[in-house]
Amino acid sequence: MQDINKTHLSNFILLGFSERSEVEIPLFVIFLLIYLLTLTGNLGMIVLIQTDPHLQSPMYFFLSNLSFIDICYSSIILPRLLYDLLADRKVISYIACAAQMWFFTLYATTECYLLAAMAYDRFAAICNPLFYPVAMAKKVCLQLVAGCYMVGLVNASVHACGIFRLSFCGPNEINSFFCDIPPLLRLSCSDSYVSKVVLFVLSTFVVVANAVIVFVSYSYIISTILRMQSSTSRQKTFSTCASHLTAIILYYGSLTFMYVQPGGLEAVEQDKIVSVFYTIVIPMLNPVIYSMRNEEVKKAMKKRLCKKISSQHLKLCSFHISHGADGKVQVNDKGCPLINQ
Template sequence: MAAGENGTVVTHFILLGLTNHTDLQRLLFGSFLLIYTMTLMGNLGMMALIQTDPHLHTPMYFFLSTLSFVDICYSSVVTPRLLADFLATDKSISYTGCMAQMAFFLLYGTAECLLLATMAYDRFLAICHPLLYHTLMSRGMCIRLVAVAYILSMANSAVQTSNVFRLPFCGPNHINHYFCDIPPLLQLVCTDTTMAKVILYIFSALATMTTLTIILVSYSYILVTVGRMSSAEGCRKALSTCASHFTAIFLFYGTVFFMYIKPRAADSMDQDKVISVFYTIVIPMLNPLIYSLRNREVKDSLRRKICGKIFP
């Protein structure tokens, strides 16, 4: 229950979704159902491949398997609800349900940032300090890094969610979005939101700028090290292992920065909804494709699995 200053109590919100056009909703339902199916199959397939192939039991693929799990959870926080709303006439979501959706969305979104940074650090150690790599990036260290990523993600989620839901909602309760995100919810608050927006920008910047700095510094050292390599084959192999990771970073951070760090215009919500589709629905589907199509070890593993089934 959320009581406003005028005594009104908001018990639920209504998600306005992506569009009100019925024909377009049917087309989007089919498209997003296909994307979500591919997201589940691609990421589950990546996790199964890494788990069952001993050649992929390395720190890099341990982090990639964790990223696949996060992508499944990240997409599942938003997409099933969006698909249901395309078919439903009642698009309401309870106050508690909205809070939970935001909390899990922030949790897995932050975890995505931290895992991408961890993977960049892993590549830095592997390429710049190969002799110390297996000592520094032991199995125990990998588990600790993932645990720290989850702890920091939960902390960010708790702060950001409480930052929004401690504020009074007096009505209207129509959220101009397809899920409970912070910017559209702040538009419904019936008190000054300056401090809430400052907290939003600070913690969003901490989650994105800090991890992006780690990524850029890691890849700067990687490029310097690769540039000093005398072997063309070693240079090509080092760059090939980083290409897929850098592609995933560019797609994810590009859309997130445009969404949360850019100055906000009063009429930008419809544009923001379209941008949100990319990083909440499309990118979790693309990640396993990027890592499988641009990574020789994954392609070799797939080839071994397929050939093993055809010629046992």
């Protein structure tokens, strides 16, 4: 009987997207821009929510946590990918690979549950507005976020223990750009049937359980919106939910396509494309989705931008405002200060 506790390989090689060196620099530039946009968009969203008094509701508390997860999520993948695109040998140690897979699974699972918690928040706000302050009190919100991280921690640990107890005795080439579960299972020289079943069952449970919460919540939400007499109220309420629903469809759809198909472990090139979408593209898109579809976020952004422009304008004008012989500021016929040319 093979000793499944023994691992013969000390490192892996990440094959990435292509072995052709001529495409590595363009890919490096593209992914670097995506990473910078992801950091800027999500950090900007966090700062905006934390500093704007009109965005201090539970909905935006969850949104700031989603932005934080997206920053962590992409930072686990993209810096390593950028390094590999410039490196001669894309070698990652056994420990680093295990850590990358664990953190990736942690944040991916946490984001799934956080999106479901955000759906429940919208349900409570729209369908039970009088009960909303109690249902989504600050303590409850903190407990929900902590619960999302706890479930992610358990799920990541189960998968890590299940996969890295297997033997990896060669080859050591991971046909992906990061240490994901399906490509690692393909490399194992042990019987990985149990780990594949665990992957399918847990992934199905995570996606389906959260999809049920989202479906039930939005069924009540849509029913409530349709009963609203004012078209303005319907439009405003729907615009608040549309951004969140868009993010859910994109994220849950890509995860389902990747992990919940029983025979999905063999579609290697297809997996790479889907992986790029949910690990790299979606964290960049989330701030755009929420800022473009949410009226309150757009108003807060415009207010902050106008305030910044006004501040810079006044600072500039303070050095050039014209004063008369009596020391008073000279103004034009519209009451605006005259500027020295």
